Amino acid sequence: MSLLENRTAVITGAAQGIGFAIAQEFVAAGARVVIGDLDLDAANAAAEKLGGRDVARAVRANVVESDDWDTLLAEALDGFGSLDVVVNNAGITRDATMRTMTEEDFDLVIAVHLKGTWHGTRKAAAIMREAKRGAIVNISSLSGKVGMVGQTNYSAAKAGIVGLTKAAAKEMAHHGVRVNAIQPGLIRSAMTEAMPQKAWDQKMNEIPMGRPGEVGEIASVALFLASDMSSYMTGTVLEVTGGRFM
Numbered sequence: 001m002s003l004l005e006n007r008t009a010v011i012t013g014a015a016q017g018i019g020f021a022i023a024q025e026f027v028a029a030g031a032r033v034v035i036g037d038l039d040l041d042a043a044n045a046a047a048e049k050l051g052g053r054d055v056a057r058a059v060r061a062n063v064v065e066s067d068d069w070d071t072l073l074a075e076a077l078d079g080f081g082s083l084d085v086v087v088n089n090a091g092i093t094r095d096a097t098m099r100t101m102t103e104e105d106f107d108l109v110i111a112v113h114l115k116g117t118w119h120g121t122r123k124a125a126a127i128m129r130e131a132k133r134g135a136i137v138n139i140s141s142l143s144g145k146v147g148m149v150g151q152t153n154y155s156a157a158k159a160g161i162v163g164l165t166k167a168a169a170k171e172m173a174h175h176g177v178r179v180n181a182i183q184p185g186l187i188r189s190a191m192t193e194a195m196p197q198k199a200w201d202q203k204m205n206e207i208p209m210g211r212p213g214e215v216g217e218i219a220s221v222a223l224f225l226a227s228d229m230s231s232y233m234t235g236t237v238l239e240v241t242g243g244r245f246m
Contacts, residue, residue, distance in 0.1 A: 002028075002029045002030030003029040003030065003223060003226075003227040003228070003229065004026055004029040004030045004031035004084075004085070004223070004226065004227060005029075005030035005031075006030070006082075007030070007031050007032075007082065007084035007085060008031065008032045008033070008034070008076045008080040008081070008082045008083055008084050008085070009023075009026050009031045009032070009033050009034070009076075009084065009085035009086070009087065009226065010033070010034045010036060010072055010073060010075075010076050010083065010085070010086045010087070010120075010124070011023050011026070011033055011034070011035060011036065011086075011087040011089060012036040012037070012061065012063050012072075012087065012088055012089050012090035012116070012120065013036070013037060013063075013089045013090030013091060014033070014035040014036065014037060014043070014046060014087075014089065015035060015037040015039055015042035015043045015045070015046045015058075016042060016046070017189050017190075017191075017215060018089060018139070018184070018187065018189070018215050018218050018219070019035075019037075019087070019089040019090070020035075020046050020215075021215035021216050021218065021219040022087055022089065022218070022219045022222045022223075023035060023046065023050060023056065024050065024219065025216070025219035025220060025222065025223045026085070026222075026223065026226065027050050027051060027055055027056065029223055029227070031055075031084075031085070032054075032055050032056070032057075032080045033050065033055065033056050033057075034056075034057045034058075034059060034072060034075045034076045034079070034080070035047055035050075035056060035057070035058045035059070036059050036060075036061035036063070036068075036072045036090070037058070037059075037060070037061065037090070038060065038061070038062055038090075039060075040058060040059075040060035043058035043059070043060065044058045046058065057075050057079050057080075059071060059072045059075050063088075063090045063112060063115075063116030063117075063119060063120065064111045064112060064115055064116055064119070066119055066123075069119045069120060069123045070123070073086075073123055073124065073127060077127070082131070083124060083127050083128060083131075083134070084128075084131075084133070084134055084135070085134070085135050085136075085137070085226040086120055086121070086124040086134075086135075086136050086137070087136075087137045087138075087139070087222060087226070088116065088117040088120040088121065088136070088137070088138045088139060088161075089139045090112065090116055091112060091113050091139070092108070092109060092112050092113075093109065093151070093154055093191075094106075094108060094109050094153060094154075095150045095151055095154065096150060097149070097150055098152050101152065101153065105153060106152070106153045108153075109153035109154055109157055110153060110156065110157050110160075112157075113154070113157035113158060113160075113161060114157045114160040114161060114164070117138050117161050117164060118164055120136070121136055121138065121164065121165075121168050121179060122168075124136055125168065125171075125172050125175075125177050125179075128172075128175070128176075128177045129172065129175035129176070129177055131176075132175060132176040133176045133177070134176070134177045134178070135177075135178050135179075135180075135225060135226045135227075135230075136168070136177065136178070136179045136180070137180055137181070137182065137222050137225045137226055138161050138164070138165045138179070138180070138181040138182075139161075139181070139182055139184070139218075140158045140159075140161040140162050140165070140181045140182065140183045140237065141154070141155075141158040141183055141184060142183050142184065142185045142186075142239065142241050142244065142245060143155045143158050144157070144158025144159035144160075144161060144162055144183060145159070145162075145183060145239070145245065146245050147159075158183075161181060162181055162183075162237055165179050165180065165181040165235065165237065166235045166237075169234040169235030170235065172234075173234055173235075178225075178230070178231075178233065178234040179234055179235065180225045180230070180233060180234060180235065180236045180237070180238070181236070181237045181238070182218060182221055182222060182225070182237075182238050182240060183237055183238070183239045183240065183241070184213065184218050184240050184241070185207070185213060185239070185240065185241030185242055185244045185245075186203045186204070186207065186212045186213065186241075186242075186244065187212060187213045187214065187215060187217075187218060188212040188213065188214055188215070189215065192212070203244075206244050206245065207241070207242040207243065207244045208242060208243035208244070208246075209242035209243055210242075211242065212242075213240060213241070213242060217240060218240055221238055221240050225238070
């Protein structure tokens with residue numbers, strides 16, 4: 001039997017990038033997925049690529065909004081009959097030094113990453129505890145471990161996700177709900193490949209494995225945490241970084 005056979009997963013920010021790679025990995029493992037994204041057209045296109053409504057549904061969702069989470073999770077329950085996995089992946093960047101960062105950009109990044117993950121974790125946990133099982137996977141970042149210049153907002157939010165994950169894991173363990181996190185390092189994507197060459201080279205020099213990661217290498221770790229292969233793991237933070245900043 002496939003690792004996620006007869007299970008339903010909700011993945012935010014899954015119309016592209018890491019989120020879409022996770023959705024692909026989950027569908028290949030037998031899951032049905034609900035894609036939550038601000039861009040409904042892109043989410044619908046992603047759902048079609050995954051096989052259409054029998055296996056993938058798209059919902060427009062702003063993770064900062066509590067009501068949007070209710071709609072997103074209801075699609076899993078009403079459309080596919082269960083809620084077994086939630087991946088809190090949606091995120092944005094608004095990089096700037098502290099001197100030039102606006103308060104609005106600080107608040108927005110904190111809201112999308114940290115409040116969005118809090119909404120997803122608490123609302124999913126409330127449903128999963130009734131079933132006495134479930135897995136929540138939160139996407140943090142290496143920036144939440146070491147801090148990055150120009151990312152006081154992003155680094156703070158991603159560090160906050162680690163604390164939230166551990167606290168939620170302790171609250172939910174006796175209900176059969178596991179909560180874990182992933183901290184990706186430099187992952188090849190349209191966003192990272194648009195970096196100035198100097199910035200790319202600097203980051204590459206910090207990676208012992210000598211290469212960037214691929215989105216599929218995050219997706220496979222997400223599958224591990226979502227499945228029963230990690231059944232005795234909760235409150236953990238897995239670094240997927242090629243050894244950067246060990």
